[in-house]
Amino acid sequence: MKNSKQLREERSTVDSQITELRKKYEGSEMTEADxxxxxxLVERMETLSDDIEKAEKREAAIKDVASRQGQNFNPAQGTxxxxxxxxxxxxxxxxxxxxxxxxxxxxxxxxxxxxIGEGVSEAREAGIQSGGLxxxxxxxxxxxxxxxxxxxxxxxxxxxxRYTEALxxxxxxxxxxGINVYTGLSGDMKLPVTAKQTLAWATAENSAAAxxxxxxxxxxxxxxxxxxxxxxxxRVLAQNGTAAMNAVMTDLGRSEAELINTAMFSTSSVSNxxxxxxxxxxxxxFTEEAAHSYGVSVPKDLLSAMRxxxxxxxxxxxxxxxxxxxxxxxxxxxxxxxxxxxxxxxxGYNRYTIxxxxxxxxxxxxKVAGTxxxxxxxxxxxxxxxxxxxxxxxxxxxxxxxxxxxxxxVNSNVDWSLVQGAAxxxxxxxxx
Numbered sequence: 001m002k003n004s005k006q007l008r009e010e011r012s013t014v015d016s017q018i019t020e021l022r023k024k025y026e027g028s029e030m031t032e033a034d035x036x037x038x039x040x041l042v043e044r045m046e047t048l049s050d051d052i053e054k055a056e057k058r059e060a061a062i063k064d065v066a067s068r069q070g071q072n073f074n075p076a077q078g079t080x081x082x083x084x085x086x087x088x089x090x091x092x093x094x095x096x097x098x099x100x101x102x103x104x105x106x107x108x109x110x111x112x113x114x115x116i117g118e119g120v121s122e123a124r125e126a127g128i129q130s131g132g133l134x135x136x137x138x139x140x141x142x143x144x145x146x147x148x149x150x151x152x153x154x155x156x157x158x159x160x161x162r163y164t165e166a167l168x169x170x171x172x173x174x175x176x177x178g179i180n181v182y183t184g185l186s187g188d189m190k191l192p193v194t195a196k197q198t199l200a201w202a203t204a205e206n207s208a209a210a211x212x213x214x215x216x217x218x219x220x221x222x223x224x225x226x227x228x229x230x231x232x233x234x235r236v237l238a239q240n241g242t243a244a245m246n247a248v249m250t251d252l253g254r255s256e257a258e259l260i261n262t263a264m265f266s267t268s269s270v271s272n273x274x275x276x277x278x279x280x281x282x283x284x285x286f287t288e289e290a291a292h293s294y295g296v297s298v299p300k301d302l303l304s305a306m307r308x309x310x311x312x313x314x315x316x317x318x319x320x321x322x323x324x325x326x327x328x329x330x331x332x333x334x335x336x337x338x339x340x341x342x343x344x345x346x347x348g349y350n351r352y353t354i355x356x357x358x359x360x361x362x363x364x365x366x367k368v369a370g371t372x373x374x375x376x377x378x379x380x381x382x383x384x385x386x387x388x389x390x391x392x393x394x395x396x397x398x399x400x401x402x403x404x405x406x407x408x409x410v411n412s413n414v415d416w417s418l419v420q421g422a423a424x425x426x427x428x429x430x431x432x
Contacts, residue, residue: 004055011048017041027208053316056381060177060318095135099232102133102395103406122184123389135393171257172362173264173416178318178380182221185388189221191419221386223413224274226259228252231405252410261364264416265322267374267426274415277383278376282421284308292430295333299343301429302331302354305377308425317379317423320358324365326373326431371432378424388413
């Protein structure tokens with residue numbers, strides 16, 4: 001059975017064949033043989049589009065199951081268990097020891113040297129400064145989606161586990177089904193984009209056909225740096241303060257996730273960050289309910305959001321709501337059919353279903369406390385997220401040495417893009 005990537009490549013080939021036939025007969029009538037071939041290609045295109053949608057849903061389900069079983073999943077390669085050597089290395093890795101070794105000895109050894117060496121190599125390929133007094137965690141570990149605990153995880157819940165755990169649990173963007181995530185990038189990534197291809201009814205029996213083809217454009221993912229630092233007391237390091245280090249790295253992870261959530265899901269773009277999805281050119285809007293009615297007006301807006309995208313773009317793909325936490329109470333109070341069908345159903349930690357579609361609440365979505373909350377709804381298979389290199393942590397024992405502290409400087413390089421604005425709608429719902 002072909003995976004979604006293979007099916008998309010096949011559809012691209014069929015698309016090219018249709019384009020060639022169309023260009024061949026611009027202004028003239030097709031031969032019967034070519035008309036039959038054209039109809040066959042169009043039918044094949046429709047079938048492939050349906051197959052791609054099914055494959056993407058199947059792969060999303062497999063990926064979710066595989067991640068909960070401690071496996072990596074790639075549609076082109078299938079699920080892959082983490083190797084025994086990697087497992088041993090990760091269980092031996094200790095972030096606190098790595099920090100102490102770099103701060104006191106200026107070098108690493110053992111499992112810390114091996115894992116960080118892999119991260120340094122990945123960062124170097126991505127053109128990012130690494131080496132020296134740096135801890136670089138390979139992206140394949142920072143992007144892991146499994147629950148991290150002693151029983152099920154290949155990553156022991158020491159400092160690295162705490163960081164990636166916080167990033168996973170708080171990163172709404174990483175949990176939305178359908179979003180395209182690329183790790184290990186080494187240069188700008190070009191994304192081909194096309195607008196809708198159109199046809200029209202002929203004005204007369206033998207009138208010339210109009211060109212309904214839309215030219216391809218491109219979008220680009222380019223690294224944008226997210227950075228911060230924290231100062232850790234040498235006394236904590238000397239006393240092997242694993243709990244304290246866990247707390248520090250957890251907070252750094254949450255901070256990164258919250259910054260990405262806010263920049264991605266805000267109504268307007270955040271300074272110096274990649275553009276907000278809602279600020280993408282072409283994103284749809286509708287007229288929201290003008291007056292607030294508890295449990296009524298917000299559910300109406302949620303339905304209108306779905307209808308707006310459906311009317312303009314259809315509902316094929318991986319659609320989800322991202323909503324401000326301000327809207328939780330009103331959404332939970334709403335019903336589609338009184339006493340029978342609630343607007344929202346719960347499916348686990350920040351996993352809801354609204355009108356049959358996935359829904360996530362995020363503090364990153366814009367709100368006016370006690371007044372209104374913003375939301376977006378759209379096809380997240382149109383969203384592409386890139387990460388260059390792994391998690392880069394500079395261990396600086398000099399800058400705050402006078403305070404008997406070591407500074408940990410964190411850098412991540414990421415970018416994202418919504419390649420078709422009309423696949424999304426944005427809205428603001430009143431809550432008072």
